[in-house]
Each structure stands twice: as structure tokens, then as C-alpha cells.
Amino acid sequence: MTDARAPRVVPYGDDAVLVELPGLAEVRALxxxxxxxxxxxxxxxxxxDQVPAARTLLLRVREDADPGALPVERWWAARSSRAxxxxxxxxxxxxxxxxPDLADVARLTGLTVDEVVARHTGAQYTVAFGGFMxxxxxxxxxxxxxxxxxxxxxxxxxxxxxxxxxxEFSAVYPAxxxxxxxxxGRCEQTLFDVDREPPALLQPGTRVRFVAS
Numbered sequence: 001m002t003d004a005r006a007p008r009v010v011p012y013g014d015d016a017v018l019v020e021l022p023g024l025a026e027v028r029a030l031x032x033x034x035x036x037x038x039x040x041x042x043x044x045x046x047x048x049d050q051v052p053a054a055r056t057l058l059l060r061v062r063e064d065a066d067p068g069a070l071p072v073e074r075w076w077a078a079r080s081s082r083a084x085x086x087x088x089x090x091x092x093x094x095x096x097x098x099x100p101d102l103a104d105v106a107r108l109t110g111l112t113v114d115e116v117v118a119r120h121t122g123a124q125y126t127v128a129f130g131g132f133m134x135x136x137x138x139x140x141x142x143x144x145x146x147x148x149x150x151x152x153x154x155x156x157x158x159x160x161x162x163x164x165x166x167x168e169f170s171a172v173y174p175a176x177x178x179x180x181x182x183x184x185g186r187c188e189q190t191l192f193d194v195d196r197e198p199p200a201l202l203q204p205g206t207r208v209r210f211v212a213s
Contacts, residue, residue, distance in 0.1 A: 007057075009072050016060040017067045024128050024140060027052050028205055030072075033079040034059065045070050052204050053129040054138070089206045093172065095121075095163050096213045099183035101151075105165070108148045117212055119143040120184060125170060125208040130200065135174030135192025137202035142170050154180035161186045163210065170210075172202075 007030060008020040021027050031052045038044040046065025051058040061067045097117045106113045125139035142165060150166045155178060158164075162173040164181035173179060174191030191201050202208065 007072055007076050009070075011067070012058065015063065015065075015067060016058055017070060017072070019057040019059065019072055021055055021057065024054055024126070027055060027057055027128075029079040030076055031057055031204070033075045037075055037078075051129075053131075054140070089203070090209070091201060091206055092209045092211055093163070093187050093189055094213050095185040095187050095210050097185040099162065099164075099185045101164075101182035102184050105146065105148055105182055105184065109145055111145065116146065116184070119146055120165070120170070121210050121212055125210075127202045127204050127206040127208065128169075129204055130202075133175065133177060135200045135202070136171060137191075137200070137204075137206075139170045139202075139208055140168065142168055148182055150180040151182065154178050158183065159186065161188060161191070163187055174200075 005022050005026050007026075010018045010020060012018040019030065021030065031050060034044075034047070034050055034057070038047060046061040047059055047070070048062055049058075049060040059067065059070055061070070102113055102116060106116050109116065111119070120143070123141050123143050125141040127137045128140045130137050146165055147168060148165065157176055158173050158179035158181075160173060160175045162183045163185045164171050164173065164179070164183050166181040171181060172187060172189075172191055189201065192199055
């Protein structure tokens with residue numbers, strides 16, 4: 001019987017493959033397996049970078065390596081059956097819920113402002129992947145009742161520390177930037193610091209809780 005969770009490997013340019021998977025749990029399991037293989041054998045089929053996302057894992061290799069020769073099936077078979085959450089870090093982010101879109105989110109969802117805050121703080125989030133800018137983490141686990149679309153017209157400047165939601169994700173803007181997510185509030189934590197190791201506070205797999213200040 002075919003395993004519906006099995007990876008689908010797609011060529012991605014001359015030096016990479018994109019491994020497509022059903023969801024975040026499978027991505028994290030395979031990502032862990034590849035990292036474990038690279039820790040044991042630094043050469044590990046010539047991999048130089050791996051980038052997990054919500055349903056894909058990008059594997060890049062050296063110029064002299066063949067991405068088509070990557071033993072993805074072997075790594076998939078060797079993935080750990082343990083819960084990835086066991087080794088995850090926990091981060092609590094304190095939020096001042098006074099964002100400019102808070103009332104609008106309440107209107108769109110049919111909730112009160114207090115109910116929006118309660119549902120946002122009541123969920124446990126997991127960092128699925130990073131993107132958009134350094135330190136920006138896409139958090140899954142948002143209460144379905146809070147799913148709202150991005151703004152029709154992005155703001156020219158979103159302040160650093162802004163806590164936001166859009167579609168199925170929540171996030172915190174690590175630096176001032178244009179952005180189209182709906183802003184619920186703001187936090188004081190530094191999300192990205194080049195002098196910190198690792199620089200990004202929120203790494204894939206990190207568990208995140210928001211609490212109201």
C-alpha cells in the first residue's frame with residue numbers, strides 16, 4: 001500500500017530538489033532526519049542548505065553534486081517516530097493588544113475585541129518556517145475563527161514588533177517594513193539580533209505563546 005505521507009521529489013533548478021510533503025509534521029520529521037544525516041556525515045550527498053516550509057523541504061547541493069542522487073527515500077524511512085515537539089523550545093511573547101486592525105478583525109470575525117484577544121492568546125503556535133525577511137517566522141496554530149485576509153493595500157511601514165495575523169498564520173514583524181498583515185498589537189522582544197546565536201528568536205519548531213500585557 002502506498003504511504004500517502006511519502007515525499008514527492010521535484011527538480012528545482014540545477015542544484016536543488018523540492019521535497020513536497022502533506023504537512024508540517026512530515027516536513028519537520030524529514031528535516032530532522034536530513035540534519036541528523038548531515039551531523040553524522042558532513043558531506044551527506046553534498047547538501048549545503050536545507051530550507052523547511054509549511055509543506056515542502058528545499059535541499060540544495062554543491063555544484064559538483066547531483067541533486068537527483070539525494071537519498072530522500074532513505075532519509076524518509078529513517079525519520080524519527082518521536083514527537084518533534086519533545087525537543088522544541090518554548091517562547092512567550094508579551095503583547096500590548098492595541099493594534100490598528102484589532103477592531104477591524106473583530107468586525108470581520110463577528111467577535112468582540114476582547115474575544116479576539118482571548119482567542120489569539122489562547123492558542124499554542126509553532127514556527128512552521130521563516131521567510132519574507134530575516135527573523136520573520138510563520139506561526140501555525142491560529143484559531144480558525146481569526147482567519148482573515150491580508151489588507152487590500154499593504155501599509156508602507158509596519159513598526160518592528162508588530163504582532164499580526166493573515167489567513168492561517170500569525171507572525172511578529174522583526175523590523176520596520178512594508179506589510180499587509182492585520183496588526184493586533186505590538187511586543188518589545190527583539191526577534192532578530194545578529195549578535196545572538198542563533199540570530200532569529202523564532203526557529204522552525206519553536207513553540208510560541210502570546211500573552212496580553
